[in-house]
Amino acid sequence: MTDDTTITTTSDLPIAAYHDSTTLDELGVDEDRGFPPPGTYPFTRGFREEGYRTGFWDWEMYAGFGSAENANERYRFLLENGATGGVSVALDLPTQIGLDSDHPLAQDEVGLAGVALDSFSDIERLFSGVDLGQAGHVFSTANAIGPIMYAWVLHYCHTHDVDPATFRLQIQNDPIKEYIARGTQFLPVQAAVRLATDVMAYSHEHTPTWLPVSVSGSHMKQAGASPAEEAAFTLANATAYMEQLEAKGVKLADFNPTLEIHFCTDMDFFEEVAKYRAVRRAWSEIGRERFGVPDERLPFRLHAATSGLPLTAQQPLNNIARITLQALAQVLGGCEATRTASYDEALAIPREEAAVVSLRINQIIAHETGIAKTTDPLGGSYYVEALTKRIHQVIQDELERIGELGGALAAVEAGYFQERLARRAYEDQRALDTGERIVVGVNAYVQEETVSHPRFAVDPAWEAEQLSHLRAHREGRNEAELRSALAGVRDACASTDNVVPSVLAAVAAGATIGEICHAWREVFGEFEQQWAQV
Amino acid sequence: MAKPGLDGHERGAKVVARGLRDAGMEVIYTGIRQTPESIAAAALQEDLDAICLSILSGAHLSICRRLADAMAEMGIEDIPVVVGGIIPEDDTEELRRLGVRAIFGPGSNLDDIVAAVQEIVGGADA
Numbered sequence: 001m002t003d004d005t006t007i008t009t010t011s012d013l014p015i016a017a018y019h020d021s022t023t024l025d026e027l028g029v030d031e032d033r034g035f036p037p038p039g040t041y042p043f044t045r046g047f048r049e050e051g052y053r054t055g056f057w058d059w060e061m062y063a064g065f066g067s068a069e070n071a072n073e074r075y076r077f078l079l080e081n082g083a084t085g086g087v088s089v090a091l092d093l094p095t096q097i098g099l100d101s102d103h104p105l106a107q108d109e110v111g112l113a114g115v116a117l118d119s120f121s122d123i124e125r126l127f128s129g130v131d132l133g134q135a136g137h138v139f140s141t142a143n144a145i146g147p148i149m150y151a152w153v154l155h156y157c158h159t160h161d162v163d164p165a166t167f168r169l170q171i172q173n174d175p176i177k178e179y180i181a182r183g184t185q186f187l188p189v190q191a192a193v194r195l196a197t198d199v200m201a202y203s204h205e206h207t208p209t210w211l212p213v214s215v216s217g218s219h220m221k222q223a224g225a226s227p228a229e230e231a232a233f234t235l236a237n238a239t240a241y242m243e244q245l246e247a248k249g250v251k252l253a254d255f256n257p258t259l260e261i262h263f264c265t266d267m268d269f270f271e272e273v274a275k276y277r278a279v280r281r282a283w284s285e286i287g288r289e290r291f292g293v294p295d296e297r298l299p300f301r302l303h304a305a306t307s308g309l310p311l312t313a314q315q316p317l318n319n320i321a322r323i324t325l326q327a328l329a330q331v332l333g334g335c336e337a338t339r340t341a342s343y344d345e346a347l348a349i350p351r352e353e354a355a356v357v358s359l360r361i362n363q364i365i366a367h368e369t370g371i372a373k374t375t376d377p378l379g380g381s382y383y384v385e386a387l388t389k390r391i392h393q394v395i396q397d398e399l400e401r402i403g404e405l406g407g408a409l410a411a412v413e414a415g416y417f418q419e420r421l422a423r424r425a426y427e428d429q430r431a432l433d434t435g436e437r438i439v440v441g442v443n444a445y446v447q448e449e450t451v452s453h454p455r456f457a458v459d460p461a462w463e464a465e466q467l468s469h470l471r472a473h474r475e476g477r478n479e480a481e482l483r484s485a486l487a488g489v490r491d492a493c494a495s496t497d498n499v500v501p502s503v504l505a506a507v508a509a510g511a512t513i514g515e516i517c518h519a520w521r522e523v524f525g526e527f528e529q530q531w532a533q534v
Numbered sequence: 535m536a537k538p539g540l541d542g543h544e545r546g547a548k549v550v551a552r553g554l555r556d557a558g559m560e561v562i563y564t565g566i567r568q569t570p571e572s573i574a575a576a577a578l579q580e581d582l583d584a585i586c587l588s589i590l591s592g593a594h595l596s597i598c599r600r601l602a603d604a605m606a607e608m609g610i611e612d613i614p615v616v617v618g619g620i621i622p623e624d625d626t627e628e629l630r631r632l633g634v635r636a637i638f639g640p641g642s643n644l645d646d647i648v649a650a651v652q653e654i655v656g657g658a659d660a
Contacts, residue, residue: 093540183542529565
């Protein structure tokens with residue numbers, strides 16, 4: 001079958017009018033030997049032979065806004081409605097950037113894009129009445145502040161008599177992609193990576209069942225990467241973390257069972273399915289060949305979130321169809337955990353009703369469609385296998401190119417990823433403007449919006465409430481203990497010691513997030529953004 | 535082109551900046567995490583014809599209020615301001631009252647944005 005190069009996937013991979021065994025021959029895929037069964041190396045078809053028969057994917061719902069009490073209320077609501085992904089903590093921007101809620105830059109942003117967390121007292125209110133053992137899982141997008149979120153939750157276990165082994169803390173703790181795409185970085189990149197890998201090493205030793213890193217392609221995808229680039233860049237970053245971890249004496253072979261890779265699922269249905277299959281294969285090969293991990297230790301957790309990017313503010317109910325298709329693709333791709341966006345997310349953070357619809361989408365796919373009854377149902381499809389092979393090839397080529405640039409960190413510093421993302425984002429916008437790419441309700445089938453859709457309302461009282469919590473917290477501290485603990489943080493940063501014990505001590509002494517991050521900045525300096533002529 | 539506030543999602547800002555450049559305009563991008571005051575200072579220092587803001591955080595009203603104050607203080611309130619991002623319909627009137635000349639929400643066409651900025655800048659010169 002000759003490829004028609006004018007019709008391509010989102011990643012610019014050629015699509016033939018139809019696919020058959022000649023397509024696979026041309027790509028060098030041997031049908032008889034190319035598809036080892038699920039549960040065997042290189043795990044293209046899944047990590048477990050039984051797939052979802054022995055348990056569905058986790059249904060995580062990302063949530064958080066306002067003060068700790070507001071977020072706590074939403075968590076309890078979602079858990080009562082059958083969310084199985086535990087408590088997934090969306091953080092507001094000041095928290096993600098390590099600023100206390102009363103910092104001048106935090107003004108007007110407190111509790112807006114997520115929950116505001118300033119100190120350990122907020123964590124106690126955040127988890128109030130939530131049985132962590134029963135929830136099973138706590139996730140947070142803590143990246144630049146990874147060590148602090150880790151210390152908060154571990155200190156909570158210590159002081160509230162919760163055994164860390166009864167639930168799983170998962171922090172994103174992937175700062176590299178912040179410099180590429182997401183923008184919550186505040187330290188120089190080398191320092192941020194050092195802090196992140198300190199958490200991984202500490203967790204490996206002290207909380208071995210937790211997931212101290214979720215290497216994320218999702219944000220790079222949102223910023224412009226194609227699905228194939230998302231896969232390639234993420235594995236490049238994962239490799240960088242694992243190399244640094246090896247230098248700290250922790251081998252991927254020992255660490256691997258608690259490694260997670262996180263992507264987002266876009267609208268090109270079969271390409272997304274193929275992406276998840278290709279990623280399992282490529283990372284398994286890297287694990288075996290580069291890090292010497294025995295095959296039985298290779299499985300990692302594959303986490304997928306539906307993408308917010310294709311969701312439209314126009315005709316928002318259409319987003320239910322988009323979310324369903326994305327959720328379906330990530331399930332057919334065999335992901336272990338999924339997060340599903342809500343149909344009103346192009347307007348504001350989700351209302352309860354919209355969040356429940358998204359949870360129900362997972363439940364309908366799981367219980368009503370029969371998709372979970374067999375593993376990798378699209379395996380062996382000429383098209384899906386061809387795409388899997390092609391994406392695998394892109395990953396290999398990109399990893400080689402990034403290797404030539406000196407690895408992921410060097411590539412970030414050279415602006416390689418950033419330029420790739422910016423270029424594709426621009427081309428994508430152009431395709432939308434010219435109608436080459438159709439988005440229903442945006443540049444086709446446009447409708448005069450007669451209905452004003454309800455949107456989540458932000459309560460201005462949250463900021464004041466959070467500021468009063470912060471003031472009360474500061475008053476209850478022992479100043480001498482606090483000063484000594486913060487000096488300990490600075491000392492640990494300046495040495496090669498693992499920083500986590502010092503952060504734990506600072507949290508216990510009542511240090512706020514702003515104070516701990518200030519100590520980091522004092523030692524490492526600050527990430528600086530420059531004006532640039534475009 | 536500036537991104538005020540703490541939100542680091544700069545895809546839209548970069549796309550629009552490129553679009554303006556490709557239409558022949560000279561564009562300076564401040565990068566993320568600017569304050570309204572630093573944006574006003576940049577406008578004064580660089581002698582700009584227009585300020586374009588990209589705001590997704592929901593803090594657009596207070597940001598534009600502070601920017602208007604800072605610009606008035608520096609005597610540059612005649613520099614036109616254009617805002618793009620997730621801006622609820624209900625807030626457009628208040629933004630216009632604060633002197634915002636054009637507002638572009640999600641799904642906007644880049645050519646429309648470029649044409650609007652060209653018209654506004656042309657108007658500013660006249």
